[in-house]
Amino acid sequence: MNTIKIVAIVLMASGILGLVFGSFNYTKESEEVKLGPVELTIKEKKTVNIPVWAGVGAIVAGGVLLAYGSRKS
Template structure:
């Protein structure tokens, strides 16, 4: 399987996941203060919303790449 086909499949999967879930969260740890041996850290949870148009575009681009790669072979 070529690199173009793999990239197309990755785009399709990422687009479908973006459409199904619509958002994802991650935790970011920041160092707030360091006073001698004491360190104060804060864990922030960030949420990123994935627009519908981005998911649809990723699926369409992946499908077009897959179609183009299969025709060229």
């Protein structure tokens, strides 16, 4: 399996996952305050939405690369 086919499969898989889940969450730690023995850390939960066009675009780009990789072999 050559590199182009692997990249195509990864693009298609990520596009499908983007369409299925639509968003993902992560936690961001910010500003740590130390006042003697007291420490304060703020954890913020962030959500990143994945646009539908990005998922579809990744699937289409992966399909094009897969077709192109198959022709070159």
